Amino acid sequence: MRHLFSFKTLFAVGFLFLTQFSNAQLVLAENEEAILRFKAKTGEEIILLKDKTDYYLQFRFVNPLEDKIEFPKPKPNSWKQFKYSHRIAFLNNGKQVDVELVRFKIGDDQYVIYEQHDRGSGSTSAGLKISNSSTNQIKLYSAISTTIQGDLSRVIEGNNIEVVEHLD
Numbered sequence: 001m002r003h004l005f006s007f008k009t010l011f012a013v014g015f016l017f018l019t020q021f022s023n024a025q026l027v028l029a030e031n032e033e034a035i036l037r038f039k040a041k042t043g044e045e046i047i048l049l050k051d052k053t054d055y056y057l058q059f060r061f062v063n064p065l066e067d068k069i070e071f072p073k074p075k076p077n078s079w080k081q082f083k084y085s086h087r088i089a090f091l092n093n094g095k096q097v098d099v100e101l102v103r104f105k106i107g108d109d110q111y112v113i114y115e116q117h118d119r120g121s122g123s124t125s126a127g128l129k130i131s132n133s134s135t136n137q138i139k140l141y142s143a144i145s146t147t148i149q150g151d152l153s154r155v156i157e158g159n160n161i162e163v164v165e166h167l168d
Contacts, residue, residue: 027062036115036150038126038143046128046141048102048113051075054158057082059104059111061128071106079160081105086153087166095120100152102161108134115152124148 027047028034035057037047043064050057056075062068072078085101098117103110110133115126126143155161 027060032058034150035154036113036126036148036152038149039147040128040141041144042141044141046113046143048152048155050155054160057155057161059113069106071104071111080162082155082161084152084155084161084163085166086163102152102155108132113152115148126152 027045028049029051031051031053032049033052035048035050037045037049039045045060045062047060047062048057049060056078058075058078059071060068072081082102082104085103087099089097089099091097096119098119100115102113105111110131112129112131113126114129115124117124123145125145126148128141130139130141131137156163
């Protein structure tokens with residue numbers, strides 16, 4: 001009986017590991033790389049990615065229930081659907097923070113992916129803000145800081161995205 005318990009435990013742990021590993025692999029295709037990727041404190045994985053030849057830019061939002069948002073669906077000319085902005089914010093306490101934003105719209109929802117670099121401490125934070133113009137509802141997804149991978153500034157490397165001074 002003791003061996004049966006060990007086998008069941010080993011099987012369950014192995015199954016959970018393989019499930020998590022396979023889900024992670026499905027998020028990015030072999031020809032894709034993440035520009036910015038993080039796990040939100042609410043459990044979702046948020047990724048801004050491009051294909052390795054700069055053919056397309058795409059946003060993916062995967063929640064723990066396996067629901068996934070991919071934007072845009074037709075990938076050609078997708079760079080035109082995103083806008084990038086960078087600014088330096090001066091906080092009341094004298095700190096300087098670099099703020100980078102990428103914005104796009106899906107229907108009535110405006111999505112803003114943000115990344116902030118605190119120049120003093122060197123810390124980075126990131127997240128996603130979704131605001132609906134019809135209902136005025138706002139959803140915030142803050143990144144778990146240890147899961148932040150990449151750098152939003154990489155989105156401008158190929159000069160494919162529109163850079164704007166202010167995102168409205």
